[in-house]
Amino acid sequence: MIQLNYRDSKPIYEQIKDGLKRLVITGAIATDEKLPSVRELASQLAINPNTIAKAFRELEQEGYIYTITGRGSFAADRKDISAGRNDExxxxxxxxxxxxxxxxxxxxxxxxxxxxxxxxxxxxxxxx
Known part of the structure; x- marks a missing residue:
């Protein structure tokens, strides 16, 4: 799913964010598909859950994922990704x-x- 490079100068949360973003953009994670929970992903990658939570927060701010309290995080539809992201x-x-x-x-x-x-x-x- 996501490959981490601990020798890369890019912070781990950014690598996770970029990896998930790539999966959403390529359709490997379908629109409205549930993402692994913060704890699940942290366990799989053997890293601190706060790191995953930071990546999820930024992905949500950019519009690539959305969160439903008590249910989890899901891949957003392409049309829901903010127009401001295009400008950026x-x-x-x-x-x-x-x-x-x-x-x-x-x-x-x-x-x-x-x-x-x-x-x-x-x-x-x-x-x-």
């Missing part, structure tokens, strides 16, 4: 593209990469 991601996209162009990345290769991603390809950096 587009700003990051613009910054990254500007830097790539500054580093002399070919515009056509960037366009092709976007097309590949739009068609469901390019699952990881090894496609480059």
């Amino acid at each position: 991601l587009l700003k990051k996209f613009d910054e990254i593209v500007k830097e790539l162009l500054f580093l002399s990345e070919d515009k056509e290769q960037l366009k092709e990469r976007i097309e590949v991603l739009a068609k469901g390809g390019g699952k990881d950096d090894s496609d480059r």
